[in-house]
Amino acid sequence: MEIEFWGARGTAPVSSPETVRYGGATSCASMRKTEDEILIIDAGTGIRALGLSLIRDRKGPIRVHLLLTHFHLDHIMGFPFFSPLLVRDVELFIYAPVPVVETKYYLGGLMSGRYFPIPLTKMPAAKVFKQIHGDPLPVAGFQVSACPLRHPQGSVAYRIEDGLWKVVFATDTEHPEYGIDRQLRDFCREADFLVYDATYAPEEYAIGKKGWGHSHWRAGVALAHEAGAKRLVLSHHNPDHSDARIDALLVAAKDSFPMVDAARAGWKRTI
Ligand SMILES: [Zn+2]
Ligand SMILES: [Zn+2]
Structure with missing residues (x-):
């Protein structure tokens, strides 16, 4: 199973010499089992580079499955700039944890009026919208399940399994005031690869950021320990955190959970 990160920044894209290693593009990752199908998690600005690579490398029609967390x-x-939208022999399946009419409204709205020159309905790629519920759903050779997260206006974690490996993406969330999110802990049980929200340093979170729907490495380590996760991946990096700051947070996390990494744009990992 191959996982690739195209954007690991949260909140807003950034660009500066201090953020080049972890990258400034916002949330987007991909997984694939076959040449002609790909699974994508979120359409932050990182999806633009992914789209270009899909068009460059394709050998025929492709099926793209996009899971939106919120x-x-x-x-x-990044969605309006996802160039496979412009290609006729692309089939794009868009999954979100809300009714299809809402997904069309939000994504269509982003490309309507004076925001964008081509409306979503006029894009040549075939588009199929689906609402995703809690039950496992077969997508691109994987089984995909969703779990609600604690985030303003709601978000979901996705668990992606292939019978051998279990990967969970859980950004944009925080634990309840006391203890950890038990529903998420059960959802992450024995995950081989747990991607978790590390927007804040623990001390930043403690001072005025509780209830904002984001988290920090210490909460990720607690979740990984309790869920028995094998590897923790910190992501959704703060736009105000430099590469050096993320390095320091990673070193601190490694003290409590040695199998921890920090996601970065361009990072490809086979598990
Ligand atoms: Zn976010
Ligand atoms: Zn959010």
Whole structure:
């Protein structure tokens, strides 16, 4: 199973010499089992580079499965610039945890009026919208399940399994005031690869950021320990955190959970 990160920044894209290693593009990752099908998690600005690579490398028609966790801009703002939308022999399946009419409204709205020159309905790619519920759904050779997260306006974690490996993406969330999110812990049980929200340093979170729907490495380590996750991947990096700051947070996390990494744009990992 191959996982590739195209954007690991949260909140807003950034660009500066201090953020080049982890990258400035917002949330987007991909997984694939076959040449002609790909699974994508979120459409932050990282999806633009992914789209270009899909068009460049394709050998025929492709099926693209896009899982949206929620509609905050950092998770959808790359969508209008996803170039497979312009290609006729692309089939694009869009999954979100809300009714199809809402997904069409939010994504269509992003490309309507004076925001964008081509409306979503006029894009040549075939588009199929689906609402995703809690039950496992076969997608691109994987089984996909969703779990609600604690985030303003709601978000979901996705668990992606292939019978051998279990990967969970859980950004844009925080634990309840006391203890950990038990529903999420059960959802992450024995995950081989747990991607978790590390927007804040623990001390930043403690001072005025509780209830904002984001988290920090210490909460990720607690979740990984309790769920028996094998590897923890910190992501959704703060736009105000430099590469050096993320390095320091990673070193601190490694002290409590050695199998921890920090996601970065361009990072490809086979598990
Ligand atoms: Zn976000
Ligand atoms: Zn969000």
